[in-house]
Amino acid sequence: MSAPSLTPSKAAPAPDSRPRPDGAEPPARPFARSLRRNLTAHGFLIGAVLCFALFSWYPMVREFFLAFQKTEDGQTTWVGMDNLVTVFNDPAFWQAWRNTLLFTVLALVFGFAVPFAVAVVINEFRHGKGYLRLLVYLPVMLPPVASVLLFKYLYDPGYGLLNELSGFFGLPEQQWLQDPDTAMLSVVVASTWMNMGGAALIYLAALQGIPGELYEAAELDGAGVLRKIWHVTIPQTRLILSLMLLMQIIATMQVFVEPFLLTGGAGPEGSTTTVVYLIYQYAFNFNNYGAAAALGLLLLVLLAGFSAAYVKLSRAEDE
């Protein structure tokens, strides 16, 4: 696959394009000109800025307010830490965090390692790359509700295909989504199937950027395949790998759709209740926006660390 061209076809990157003082025309009324230029520029900006203001910045601020307020009988009052206390005292609180961490860890084992392995393997082939790439990416294009309900059907312990398959391989029948012990794992497997395509393609692109000489040099040192992966492939893609790792952590900590559709959200004995599902439940089942915002704030604080690391790393990648 050729790397797509994302630079304008004709030219090298240009430096700053600040309007220069125009030689032909004396800078007679710099103020008026700069005013006009600014008005035009802000005219171009205004639509997007308004949208951001209404649907992004304002809600961000509101999130902080909500977390410390309570609305009762139409009266909004400041309640300090009450909402946080409510959230902490909910028996589901720690369970939700445990489940979310479990999902994240499992999703990293599957969703991080599997696409990388897939990319490494596909990259070795001299044939059929296009077909394999297509296959891996196919599920990403399906409407999530189709993939998820399809998996629900496959997982069904009664008439589902998966138990039939595991019986064929002599494995014991599983309850999959219906067992508190395997529910989250089943959700992760379905989620990996649905989402790994994107990551696999990105790794594939990164792998193609590794200079072949490095492998040759490693071979001269007598390195086997595994050692080459360890000493060449991984270090060479380290930056992408760390970026993807952070991105995955940030995304998986916010998991909602898969458990919501597969197990109704809470799952067997609450075993797939995630933090975001709990937020959803507070806000849209229990009408308690304060508690939802308070829990959201906790998630925000936790993820802000990862986001900051991500931004720092992606800057490094840009250079």
Place this chain on the structure above:
Amino acid sequence: MRTARFRRTRRTSAVTLVSALTLTALAACGTSSSGNGSGGSEGGGSSDPAAPLDPKTKVTLTIDCMPPTAKAAELKEWKEDVAAFNKTYPNVTVEGRSTAGQCLEPPRFTAMLKAKSQPDVFYTYFTDLPQVLDNDGAADITAYVNDRSVPLLKDIDPDVLGSLKQDGKLYGLPTSNYTMGLLINRELFRRAGLDPDAPPRTWQEVRAAAKKIAGLGEGIAGFGEYSAGNTGGWHFTAQMYSVGGEVVDASGTKAAFNDELGKQVAENMHAMRWQDNSMGKTQLLKWGDLQKQIATDKLGMFLAAPDDIAYMVQQLGAEYENFGMGPIPGEKNTLAGGNSYMVKKGISGDKIKAAIAWLNYKNLTVGKGQFDWARTKADKLPVGIPQPNFWLNESKAKDDAARVEHATMPVANFKTFMDNPVAGKAEPPKAQEVYKVLDNVMSGLLTNKDADIDKLLATAESQVNQVLANQ
């Protein structure tokens, strides 16, 4: 007619009214303009709310829960009824809106109220009243409903009307009512060597019958229960009621299911699921799933309202003859509820009158509209299901006779249910929130072989207490 029941309590306090009023003051103008500002300018109606609709009045009425195209027969009847209604009231345009799925799903309903996008006349469950009033969504129609506008008013079960009243004010007119019983698959009963005309009456009998039916193999379950989508909690509540238990105490502020009765219900279900293996492997079911199972002869029994049968026949292609019903096992109390239409707050007096005239024709007249059993039979829709039936006195006698006369299914299949009425009991306050929490108890029992019942109940108790405290 639809069946899923997510009911909210009908208890409310003055607080909700106050909040409703405050909300009005705060409410921003909605983008939906349906029903706003038609004022009295449209027609020539009387300004006296007690007077019935003047036939000369020209209004357009939007109404939801019109049958979708997929329910061809019901849609045809709806259209016929509109045409007949227009003979008396030629200037009333009834503009129906249909939903391909269930008319009312709680999350969508909530959003609709918040958006104030409900049509002029909107479909609700009995338990929705507090929520509707919280959102200032329904008009007080007390003054409009009398024996002139609804001639059979005196024959409507006052308990049913009571479900639509708050502080003595009437906010809706019923379309159907139900009490829960035990729905059985007669074919599977026969195959398991059980008598389909004598459904189990106690939970011990249910357990024994379920075991026999599950013994048929082929992935057939004896007894089924929900454990997701709030319906698990709803049925846990029904089971608690059936053994004489409570879910929320009389004060409405404390959970009341973490007791001996709660344990008994939980242990019974856990034993059926794990010792007897009679409840099927697939769990985390919600409304609609058990109906699919019993309609395809994969399930022997479950708790349901009679009108589930109509749903299964029309939507899932099942046969009437295959179903029967008994009263809820235990027979101490049974969960009771129903559906109704309310009128959007803020629409003109003439529109309210038109709405009542239409609802009266369609849903509250013996021998007409939904009670025109001769036509129902001609259209090959079910006749003979015991509910909805909210009539008393001579209306009841007339209606019951018509049902028997035009019955399209063996009425005898419901005899045990009819002959053994169980006292109805309304749902707990904050029903949806409570059910949501109780879903976890159900899913724990049905998915975890080593479920710690005490812990499940205790956790749910503390969560329900939190929910109840936050009102």
Place this chain on the structure above:
Amino acid sequence: MSTRTLISPAQLARPRGKALYWVTFAVVVGGFTLVFLGPLYWMISSGLKDTQEVIQTPPTLVPGSFEPENYARAWDVMDLATLLFNTLYYAFGALAFQLVLDVAAAYSLSKLRPVLGKAILGMMLATLMIPAAVLVVPQYLTVLDVPVIERNLLNTPWAIWLPSVTNAFNIFLLKRFFDSIPKELLDAASMDGASPTRTLWSIVLPISRPILGVVSIFAIVGVWKDFLWPMLTLPDPAMQTLNVGIYSLSNGVPVNVLIAALTIASVPTLLIFLVFQRNIMSGLTAGGLKG
């Protein structure tokens, strides 16, 4: 294209290497086909089975019954035409809004450089740091009653379109691309007296086609795949998207009809994907790193 990879060509050239290569290749191709196309086959074929067969244990690999009318029923009962139309309407509407407003903003930030431009860009990029799931609740409350204009956007397409503009990542991609357009090109235009709008239209946009393609794909796929937000903001069944509509009808229809509906719902995106796969996949690897 045949660059040097992990396994050396010398190793592959050996008979043993060759055999191993082909065996692995066959296993991988077979395995992937099974894992990724298998479920799709299952979906299409289950949609053809009758109500009994679809829930039969053990399941049948080849349908024993043949009921193509399930597909017709799914189309009617679930009103898929409306759902499909809605989804397209929202997706292309969102695309239009993003193309107009985000491109204008990125152009302004990159080339016109107004006062406070840096600060605005910073604030836009800062939104990338906020997890989307956290913002859902306050965003929902905002849509219920948008400040200043005091409108309730629930059940209107605006609830999808306007928030879709706040896609800082797309603005970032666009700006980075515009930054790399040589200023000589633009200066020449402004010497000819072209206004900024004209410059944008006739010079910047034509050479920005690749990035516009990437941004468009992100915009459309974003709306197409979204679930929680449309579920919350478009509760009216007549307004719902494919994802939400099928979900809310999923337990009211027999299993075989539901599966047929899933198949139908999957077709449009699969077609789009097969036709535009090159653009989609290259766009993804180019831009996806930051997403």
